Amino acid sequence: MENSLASKMEIRDYQQDAVNKWKNHNMNGIFEMATGTGKTYTSILCINELIQTNEKLLIVIACPYVHLLTQWQKSLNNVGLTSIFNTNITKWKEKLGQEIIKLRYSSKILIILTTHNTLANNEFLNILSSSDYPKFLIVDEVHDIGSAQHRLGLSEMFQYRLGLSATPQRYFDEEGTEFILNYFSGIVYTFSLKEALEHINPDTNKSFIVHYDYIPYFIDLTPDEGEKYIEITKKLVKIYNVKEFQDVKERLLFKRQNILKNATNKYNILNIIMDNFIKSYNTSNTLIYCSPQQIDEVQNLLSEKNIINHKFTMIEGTKPDKKYNGLSERDFILHKFSEGAYSTLVAMKCLDEGVDVPSIKNAILMSSSGNLREWYQRMGRILRRDKNKDHAYIYDIIVKPVKSALIEYKNIEYKLFEKELSRYTEFISNADNRLECWNKLHAVKKELGMI
Known part of the structure; x- marks a missing residue:
């Protein structure tokens, strides 16, 4: 009853x-x-x-x-x-x-x-x-x-x-x-x-979610990306504190964020991370978050390394289907991932909201925004407990500001980069390797003349 x-x-x-x-x-x-x-x-x-x-x-x-x-x-x-x-x-x-x-x-x-x-x-x-x-x-x-x-x-x-x-x-x-x-x-x-x-x-005698290490990589934009970035920054400086141009400011910030989100050098870091996984026989239970612009190239990179992967986007079916053994296409993909048939999931934003994938042990953040809610949701996906999981590893790729922009537009650049670092400090404060992370952050700030 x-x-x-x-x-x-x-x-x-x-x-x-x-x-x-x-x-x-x-x-x-x-x-x-x-x-x-x-x-x-x-x-x-x-x-x-x-x-x-x-x-x-x-x-x-x-x-x-x-x-x-x-x-x-x-x-x-x-x-x-x-x-x-x-x-x-x-x-x-x-x-x-x-x-x-x-x-x-x-x-x-x-x-x-x-x-x-x-x-x-x-x-x-x-x-x-x-x-x-x-x-x-x-x-x-x-x-x-x-x-x-x-x-x-x-x-x-x-x-x-x-x-x-x-x-x-x-x-x-x-x-x-x-x-x-x-x-x-x-x-x-x-x-x-x-x-x-x-x-x-009390059910597990363990913490509600698993502990984690946070491994950040700081990269530079390419010269072409840097030029586009500076061009947008010049426009931003003129209107940043003018209320009448709030809509224009948000559009410019969005364009600039897209340059950072899809930075070319991120693929070099992904290549390094995946090679390290291969050397340590650790390619399974991996989730890669990326943007729509990145997803094809990420899948190509994985396939070249013979890493069995599947994309997880907004277009997969949500209704049960005979060809998926009575599961929806989405649930079928997640089931295959959890049992190891796919070692890596390449996902976009749809895995932020409430989807249970507890088997994830490694997460690589190729694409990001300054939205802290998005980061908390992703943390929730990554840190869920599973029967063979007591620890998770989060690899974050962060783009440094263009040095010439830092010199010429110091106030606005520092402010925007500090905002970008807000998720970094949020992740650091609860990570098991936080001392190592704080040291890395200190070194980057010193290199950029921020301290």
Whole structure:
């Protein structure tokens, strides 16, 4: 029975603490919890609280991507919650209406799994509003819901609200962040990456996530890239502090970031790293994050070294298919990777959001942005525990500023490079080899005349 849900779960002190804080906040709030610390099951405990106090309950769980709905369905089924409707089907509007009628006459609860896009759909909201029963909204990866389009789904009809994210703040979007925080009535519980590394999980007698070494490589731009970089920097200097040119400034920063993101010399470093892996028989369980512009060349480099790899992008199918043994194409690729059929995954941004790939031991960051949320999400992917995994290695390739630009445009260049280093210092502070990393950072700053 669904009302005995708590008896099917082993509740940890920190999870109960999170639930209590949410209850004491009028059953509204955001859980800011590092990946791997049990956000999903903690939120299921919140569902259990409401099941105990409501005769009928309509629950909506919204995720940014369809594949995350499958993961939620598995977690809910694991604890005996089976009254589930997934909107990722044909004729979902008609069928959803039928499920809500069933709630009126027979069921105690209805859990609706949907995407952030569908949550913002007027027809979806109208169907929900036809029911007078109490409504509970859980938004996974809640930072994504703050965009102008998605926030249309944050209706006042939801009496109970819970947002989940390792990093609820939106990158370069104060308005969207403020909207999220106001709608969910703020962050009520935090379990940081540092805590996840230091706290012992009673189930395993180990930390919640694995410890790691961080191995940075600092590179220069090529002369051609350097010229383009300086040209953009000259334009930036003229408008950097002028409010009227904010849009132009952001476009220029984006162009400049793309030069850094796709720097040619990154392939030389990747070549060195992979050769070292080959020498130590260590090419398996490797994930390479790259940009769309890099993915083909990265795969070619790996294939030339006879490293069996597969790309993981936004275009792989998410629906079960016979040719993938009943799995979706995405799940089939991840399964093959976890069992060693593919030694390396070459991935783009789609592996940032909630995908479970615990077998990763080595991660190479070919492409990056200044978005700290992106880095925390990637850390979550990389540091998840697995049966044969107690440590992870993160290889980061960072582009140094052009020296001539540093001399001529010192103030702006220092400011922007310090921002680029923000993720570096974030990674260093929790790495097992942090002393070595601090020394390397000191040497680079000294070389650039920053100290």
